[in-house]
Amino acid sequence: MLTLSQVNKRYPTGDRALTDIDLTLPRGQVMALIGPSGAGKSTLIRCVNRLVEPTSGSIRLEETELTRLSGNALRRARRAMAMIFQEYALVDRLTVMENVLSGRLGYVGFWRSFLRRYPADDIAEAFRLLERVGLPHAMDKRADALSGGQRQRVGIARALIQRPRLLLVDEPTASLDPKTSRQIMRLIRELCAERELAAIINIHDVALAQQFADRIVGLRAGEIVFDGKPGELDAETLTTIYGEEEWDTRVQEEEAPSAAASAAPAPATPLTLATGGAR
Amino acid sequence: MSRQALAQAGRWRRLPLIETPRLRWGLAAGLAVYLVLALSTIDVNWARVAEGASRGLNFLAAFTQPDFVSRRGDILDGILESLTMTLTSTVIGVALAVPVGLGAARNIAPWPIYYLCRGIITVSRTFQEIIIAILFVVMFGFGPLAGMITLAFATIGFMAKLLAEDIEDLDWRQVEAVRATGASWWQTMNHAVQPQVMPRLIGLSMYRLDINFRESAVIGIVGAGGIGATLNTSISRYEYDTAAAILLIIIAIVLLCEYSSSHIRRWTQ
Amino acid sequence: MPVSTTPQGTPTWRLRTTRAQWLGYLAWLAGACLFLLCWKLISDNTMWVFVEDAGRQGSDLISRMLPPRWEVAHRLWQPMWDTLNIATLGTLLGIAMAFPVAFLAARNTTPHPLLRSAALVVIVSSRSINSLIWAMLLVTILGPGVLAGIIAIALRSIGFVGKLLYEAIEEIHPTPVEAISATGAGRLQVMSYGVLPQVMPAFAGISVYRWDINIRESTVLGLVGAGGIGLQLNAAINSLAWNQVSVIFVMIFATVLASEWISARVRHAII
Incomplete structure (x- = not known):
């Protein structure tokens, strides 16, 4: 449903962030995008919803060519693509409910949103989503009164109330502890399955990527260097993505604490890696 | 009904800035009364304003051609x-x-x-x-x-x-x-x-x-x-x-x- | 390097190098010369006989101010009320105009660079020109009265509030703004959800601060005919009724102190 072809991005400073990206994402697939810092992961997903303008190439969401949209057409296209951020990106001084409802901004007019007169359906849906992510009691709290994991749940609710077809997720776990990270990833995964959403998830943590994604794409210096199933990822491909590192010894050193910290069962894949260090 | 139940039914309103309703309405009423009183002290002589309006335009026009020269000594x-x-x-x-x-x-x-x-x-x-x-x-x-x-x-x-x-x-x-x-x-x-x-x-x-x-x-x-x-x-x-x-x-x-x-x-x- | 070696070979330390030191002396010398030159210009334009007389004049002034004629106070409540209204209404009008100007002037919210320059010009001109000058102009245009005072205060406030507010807007966190744009929100919606909640406390604080300054400024607008307590002050001074002037001073002093106290309390509560 999402097709990128020959996408390039060059920043005004001359840095080449993306080079000839070709990527197709079918409906309902959860894809993890891994790679070192500065590889262009953030730029890639921001090109899709045009928070960053791609320099050249074509990005199609179903039948819509996204790169040529502007004004209201861009607004309408953005409604179909919801984004979840690393630092949650909630508006601190608004309440949780207002933050969730802000996901409907693409659907309601300015005055309705300014006076907070949202349609009853939207409000009921916002409340259902808050219940789904486990925060109905926090409805009237200010966003800055929540913990990191709770904020990310609000961020997810805000994304889902857009009724998107595609989720763009930028480092959802980078600011969270290992246990909360897993809970958040599981929640995203479940919600994608429930709603048949496609998702692109930027993630540093290779173990989490392997456990929760259907497909892994590795990015290095703006180019795709790996594209396959989580099981196909081995030490050699990790070296192509991240560079030289003794992947196997790191596993043994780090497995014990990370397994102890998480209540979840050990991942199914044999190779479990925790490369959180790149941030 | 609690706010949560209301929200479930789709009837949610933003939290008011001031929680106690009496204080909220009291302040609003006080503000309104002050504004009426304060605005009523302005007495405008419209005839004078109409007369001055042309001067206002002159003043704005003067900015397009300021005169630095004729009082050069005083200005300096x-x-x-x-x-x-x-x-x-x-x-x-x-x-x-x-x-x-x-x-x-x-x-x-x-x-x-x-x-x-x-x-x-x-x-x-x-x-x-x-x-x-x-x-x-x-x-x-x-x-x-x-x-x-x-x-x-x-x-x-x-x-x-x-x-x-x-x-x-x-x-x-x-x-x-x-x-x-x-x-x-x-x-x-x-x-x-x-x-x-x-x-x-x-x-x-x-x-x-x-x-x-x-x-x-x-x-x-x-x-x-x-x-x-x-x-x-x-x-x-x-x-x-x-x-x-x-x-x-x-x-x-x-x-x-x-x-x-x-x-x-x-x-x- | 501030550490150097003497001919005997022992290292010495000084705060600055020789060259920097000389440049420093030179700058001080130039500054002192400029100051003395300015002083001479002022001294040339001063009648020193009057200055020698200053002590006697001062004590004479104080003796004529005391005791204050408190019975005129009842005539001053109305002008004092006018003064408060000039300051308050002027501030309201000023912040109403400063608000959009600040959004046009902030680099991250301006719709177009040309509009940004225009907004910056508005802010600079409003800031450079004292409210008393605005009042003089407006009195010749609108005629004497409270209205000229209100507009003068408002015009001066645009620059002050606009400048501080646009600096606050430029310092907001960009990620919530990005998140709101990503939902497909329109331009105004991004402003009202992403930017406005972040700058609201600063905006309220700046406005109250300006109100407090405006109370002080509005006490003198009457000197050029723009209403308020300044009219009474002007009349009292012109008729050399210094014991009335002292009453007015006491009232101004009390009002300004009270407004400063209120403004400090409100700003404290906001932050």
């Missing part, structure tokens, strides 16, 4: 006088503000001095420069000296207050470290207090220079020297093209002042 003298007053008053004012500021810092000054210095600051800050200028003109006669003393006095209040606040929340560990070496009071001031407040003191002095220039353009109205007298005359004679020229010069000098002060601040840090 006035601007020069304003600039000299600005410079001398800032230097003298800052020099005097330092002892007053030290005296007004609760953590280093003894009580009687603290109250004296706070008193000076309050008086200097409460009265608008113009009022002070009137008094000094009566005392010292017309001319730039009265203006300079006025601006210096206003500078003392402004600078000393901020300086005192700075000293009050300075990093006390550094002071104690210097004191622990056996330094005297003056040495402590010089080595522990001065380095901490100096950059901000310079920044504030530059800012005050800017304010003093803007003020020096008005205290001439009451005879305390500077460009204000020329400006006042030209406006009351409806010579808007000259007035526009003076205003443009003032704006230009303020811009220049701001530009150079940002440079100086960067240079001193």
Whole structure:
């Protein structure tokens, strides 16, 4: 449903962030995008919803060519693509409910949103989503009164109330502890399955990527260097993505604490890696 | 129904800013009553406004062709006088503000001095420069000296207050470290207090220079020297093209002042 | 390097290098010369006989001010009320105009660079020109009265509030703004959800601060005919009724102190 072809991005400073990206994402697939810092992961997903303008190439969401949209057409296209951020990106001084409802901004007019007169359906849906992510009691709290994991749940609710077809997720776990990270990833995964959403998830943590994604794409210096199933990822491909590192010894050193910290069962894949260090 | 149940049914309203309804409506009503009362005190003489409207247009038009030439002598003298007053008053004012500021810092000054210095600051800050200028003109006669003393006095209040606040929340560990070496009071001031407040003191002095220039353009109205007298005359004679020229010069000098002060601040840090 | 070696070979330390030291002396010398030059200009334009007389004039002034004629106070409540109204209504009008100007002037919210420059010009001109000058102009245009005072205060406030507010807007966190844009929100919606909540406390604080300054400024607008207590002050000074002037001073002093106290309390509550 999402097709990128020959996408390039060059920043005004001359840095080449993306080079000839070709990527197709079918409906309902959860894809993890891994790679070192500065590889262009953030730029890639921001090109899709045009928070960053791609320099050249074509990005199609179903039948819509996204790169040529502007004004209201861009607004309408953005409604179909919801984004979840690393630092949650909630508006601190608004309440949780207002933050969730802000996901409907693409659907309601300015005055309705300014006076907070949202349609009853939207409000009921916002409340259902808050219940789904486990925060109905926090409805009237200010966003800055929540913990990191709770904020990310609000961020997810805000994304889902857009009724998107595609989720763009930028480092959802980078600011969270290992246990909360897993809970958040599981929640995203479940919600994608429930709603048949496609998702692109930027993630540093290779173990989490392997456990929760259907497909892994590795990015290095703006180019795709790996594209396959989580099981196909081995030490050699990790070296192509991240560079030289003794992947196997790191596993043994780090497995014990990370397994102890998480209540979840050990991942199914044999190779479990925790490369959180790149941030 | 609780807010949660209401939200479930789709009937949610934003939380009001003030929680108690009585206080909320009381404040709103009070505000409305005040606005009605205050607006009713404005009596506008519409005939006069209609008459003046053409002058307003003249004034705006004057900005497109300001007249720098016909009163060149007056403008030049006035601007020069304003600039000299600005410079001398800032230097003298800052020099005097330092002892007053030290005296007004609760953590280093003894009580009687603290109250004296706070008193000076309050008086200097409460009265608008113009009022002070009137008094000094009566005392010292017309001319730039009265203006300079006025601006210096206003500078003392402004600078000393901020300086005192700075000293009050300075990093006390550094002071104690210097004191622990056996330094005297003056040495402590010089080595522990001065380095901490100096950059901000310079920044504030530059800012005050800017304010003093803007003020020096008005205290001439009451005879305390500077460009204000020329400006006042030209406006009351409806010579808007000259007035526009003076205003443009003032704006230009303020811009220049701001530009150079940002440079100086960067240079001193 | 501030550490150098003497001919005898022992290292000495000085705070600055020789060259920097000389440059420093030179700068001080130039500054002192400029100051003395300015001082001379002022001194040339001063009648020193009057200055020698200043002490006597001052004590004479004080003796004529005391005791204040308190019985005139009842005539001053109306002008004082006018003064408060000039300051309050002027501030309201000023912040209403400053609000859009600040959004146009902030680099991250301006719709177009040209509009940004225009907004910056508005801010600079408003800041450079004292409210008394605005009042003089407006009195010749609108005629004497409270209205001229209100508009003068408003015009001066645009620059002050506009400058501080646009600096606050430029310092907001960009990520919430990005998140709101990503939902497909329109431009105004991004402002009202992403930017406005972040700058609201600063805006309220700046406005109250300006109101406090405006009370002080509005006490003198009457000197040029723009209404308020300044009219009474002007009349009293012109008729040399110094014992009335002292009553007015006491009233101004009390009002300004009260407004400063209120403004400090409100700003404290907001932050």
